[in-house]
Amino acid sequence: MRVGFVVGKFPSLSETFVISQMAGLMRRGFEVEVVCNGVAGDAHVDRSQEPLATLMANTRDWWGPAARLRPAMPRLPAQLRDKVSTALDATFARHLNGCDVVVAHFGHNGARVARLKKRGVLKPPLVTVFHGYDVGVPIREAGLSRYSDLFSHGALCLTVNDFFRRVLIEAGAPDAGVAVHHMGIDIAAIPYRWRSWQGMPLELITVCRLAEKKGVEFALRALARLARDPAIHWRYTIIGDGPLRAELERLAAELGISARVSFLGSLPHGDVKQWLRRSHGFVLPSVTAGNGDIEGIPVALMEAMAAGLTVVSTRHSGIPELVEDGKTGFLAPERDVETLAERLGWVASNPEACERIAAAARTKVEADFNAETLDEEFAGILTRLAGARLAA
Structure with missing residues (x-):
């Protein structure tokens, strides 16, 4: 054919x-x-x-x-x-x-x-x-x-x-x-590897085009709230480029968290996989953009779940068809900084409980994606x- x-x-x-x-x-x-x-x-x-x-x-x-x-x-x-x-x-x-x-x-x-x-x-x-x-x-x-x-x-x-x-x-x-x-996604190419962050900073990552619908602004605002708690230690790596990169870098500085946030720009897929292996949690708080642009079901979320990361996202478009709140990851309403911060804070404070969630996430991706x-x-x-x- x-x-x-x-x-x-x-x-x-x-x-x-x-x-x-x-x-x-x-x-x-x-x-x-x-x-x-x-x-x-x-x-x-x-x-x-x-x-x-x-x-x-x-x-x-x-x-x-x-x-x-x-x-x-x-x-x-x-x-x-x-x-x-x-x-x-x-x-x-x-x-x-x-x-x-x-x-x-x-x-x-x-x-x-x-x-x-x-x-x-x-x-x-x-x-x-x-x-x-x-x-x-x-x-x-x-x-x-x-x-x-x-x-x-x-x-x-x-x-x-x-x-x-x-x-x-x-x-x-x-x-x-x-x-x-x-x-x-190619399940066989992404080995499952869960890593505890007990006693170390929670390594968070986002991989996406830096456009409005990806909601990176809200991840930064939620993490700024977490930064007020001296008991919670985290670092955040953002891979990707796009029209909002400069604006998001300025926001991180304005929020006082730029020392903990790294903007790496676009990277080859092999390098992205290496960064996923170094990370504990994946953040993608997607939203409906002003022009109506919306997600389908982001492949980046699938890859993170397959790799053993704990994912935090939003109740947006088809994402709940992949991520079930509290079972295969965590969801917050769109643009809800308070709930997003609460979900991220829970993940940071409960590493061992997240192992079960990460295992269920891998099973979900294997079965349906x-x-x-x-x-x-x-x-x-x-x-x-x-x-x-x-x-x-």
């Missing part, structure tokens, strides 16, 4: 779950082609290593040679921009007809492909995977009506959590055309859709 993936910038360090899914299909004998909205040059992504070496050889910009026109598109009037974009999409995406099935990651990419299917340009069945931004932002702006063509012409919408599934159905997607399919199992399921979904097309 040949599968065409339609994505945004590729490859992207913040979307390694997409690369992992492609690799899972390749291991099962699928041929994978990537159509992207611009080839990225991320310095932390090594294109010479597999599976990226093979994927990059089969990657092309959606608009081919016309990609040089992309920077000028925002200057066009809205109606003309839509017409030109759709014409370019149709011209340069026809080669996807050589695929048995097309997979679009993120709803806006699925909507682009669906418009071409509506016009009869593309024939393969379309599977669209929704992740978060593509659900929350449209709801905040003008509802999910922008996906009407996708709901009519797509074969299947896959959502990374059940919350998104219900939202899409309420917006008009056919019940039978929407299913939950989690993103997962194992990439090997999920890739097998995904391969089966695509095979059935391609088979149904041939039978028709």
Whole structure:
């Protein structure tokens, strides 16, 4: 089988779950082609290593040679921009007809492909995977009506959590055309190792893009409250970069905790795993951003739970489908600094009790977020859709 993936910038360090899914299909004998909205040059992504070496050889910009026109598109009037974009999409995406099935990651990419299917340009069945931004932002702006063509012409919408599934159905997607399919992690590559912090500082870590929805501001404010208690000792490492980094560094200084907080910027995935092994707890107090952007179920939380860290997060989007408060981790309401500080303080003061919680967290990830199992399921979904097309 040949599968065409339609994505945004590729490859992207913040979307390694997409690369992992492609690799899972390749291991099962699928041929994978990537159509992207611009080839990225991320310095932390090594294109010479597999599976990226093979994927990059089969990657092309959606608009081919016309990609040089992309920077000028925002200057066009809205109606003309839509017409030109759709014409370019149709011209340069026809080669996807050589695929048995097309997979679009993120709803806006699925909507682009669906418009071409509506016009009869593309024939393969379309599977669209929704992740978060593509659900929350449209709801905040003008509802999910922008996906009407996708709901009519797509074969299947896959959502990374059940919350998104219900939202899409309420917006008009056919019940039978929407299913939950989690993103997962390579369990075998992350050994479980619980470390007690009895008699030493609690080593906390966050790995994320420093954007509003990740809620790092609230982690800093909660830790500033803990800093008032001389009996609680902690250090906090933040890995990642983004638009809020300078602002968050200033906040740490204003709160008087900058001596205990380290901003390391973006690091290769191997280095991140090393930092996870050195840490005790993982903090990700996600929130709904002002523009509506929301999480799916963060892969970083899955990796931390698999590694044996005690996680502290929020009741946000699909996170409660992964983290059960008091059983596989700890949750606070969004933007609730007081409760977040209380959860972090309890973790700091009860290291031995957290061992049971960390073990349960590993079991949860193994059962429901194992990439090997999920890739097998995904391969089966695509095979059935391609088979149904041939039978028709």
